[in-house]
Amino acid sequence: MIRNVLSIAGSDPSGGAGIQADLKTFSALGVYGMAALTALTAQNTQGVSGVHPVPPAFVGDQIEAIFAEIRVDAVKIGMIANAAIAGVVADILKRHPDVPVVLDPVMIAKGGAALLAADAVDILSRRLLPLATVVTPNLPEAAALLHEAEAKNRGDMARQALALSKLGPVAVLVKGGHLDGDESPDVLASGGTITWFEADRLPTKNTHGTGCTLSSAIAAEIARGLPLPQAIASAKSYLARAVAAAGQLSVGSGHGPVQHFHALWADNEGVAK
Numbered sequence: 001m002i003r004n005v006l007s008i009a010g011s012d013p014s015g016g017a018g019i020q021a022d023l024k025t026f027s028a029l030g031v032y033g034m035a036a037l038t039a040l041t042a043q044n045t046q047g048v049s050g051v052h053p054v055p056p057a058f059v060g061d062q063i064e065a066i067f068a069e070i071r072v073d074a075v076k077i078g079m080i081a082n083a084a085i086a087g088v089v090a091d092i093l094k095r096h097p098d099v100p101v102v103l104d105p106v107m108i109a110k111g112g113a114a115l116l117a118a119d120a121v122d123i124l125s126r127r128l129l130p131l132a133t134v135v136t137p138n139l140p141e142a143a144a145l146l147h148e149a150e151a152k153n154r155g156d157m158a159r160q161a162l163a164l165s166k167l168g169p170v171a172v173l174v175k176g177g178h179l180d181g182d183e184s185p186d187v188l189a190s191g192g193t194i195t196w197f198e199a200d201r202l203p204t205k206n207t208h209g210t211g212c213t214l215s216s217a218i219a220a221e222i223a224r225g226l227p228l229p230q231a232i233a234s235a236k237s238y239l240a241r242a243v244a245a246a247g248q249l250s251v252g253s254g255h256g257p258v259q260h261f262h263a264l265w266a267d268n269e270g271v272a273k
Helices: 016-027 056-069 081-093 118-129 139-146 154-165 212-221 227-244
Strands: 004-011 031-044 048-052 074-077 102-104 170-175 186-190 195-196
Touching: 004 016, 004 056, 004 212, 016 212, 031 056, 048 195, 056 081, 074 212, 081 118, 102 186, 139 154, 139 170, 139 186, 154 170, 154 186, 154 195, 170 212, 170 227, 186 227, 195 227, 212 227
Parallel strands: 004 031, 004 074, 074 102
Antiparallel strands: 031 048, 170 186, 186 195
16 A cells, blocks of 8 residues: 655745655655645745745645545654644644654754744644654754754753653654764654664765655655654665765755655766757
């Protein structure tokens, strides 16, 4: 049976992040992707120049329409945009407690633009985190959720992951991509236990949408039946290959996208343009 996964997130017209990255990831990993949009953005590989939130009630209408008729095997939540949308999403998902939820607390774009209103952080923490199977913040996002300084080392990362897990999610994956050095470790806190996922930092600027892609890959693997640690390991492996193959693409001059279909597309170099 092909599994169905719903992404609740914002749109990236350049195709590297947001809903577009989520749907590409779902397709690459063999699940059927669905999407409820929370915001339209104007952005490219250089950065975000505008954000237009969808009215909260219509965000709810989109999600309700899916659950009214279609089996949902997992939900990925990305950009929420504001407190009202966060509340609507929480109200609906609370009525579907058996559906796994992967929450990527998108707050700041790669170029530094704010993607979550300041008053929404506490709503996200109080309403959405307790509904999550796994939350996937990067270091700045983990710090913002806890109202603390950003982690600078592995000890800080582990402590913040455990602190976030006490807010209600089943598990928390704190991503270490912002650490200095040649390594990019992630740490999973679940049931009071810490598990590390090691990775080398790849020498590329093509990292646009990596957070969206990872959380979507985790949701896809959970929907396909993998238990959490294995789902994360498989998703990280997929993302690493997508980042490594990003050079196959020629999209913009800033932070380019990853190659979501690295296993499905032949390298087109040498093909007549």
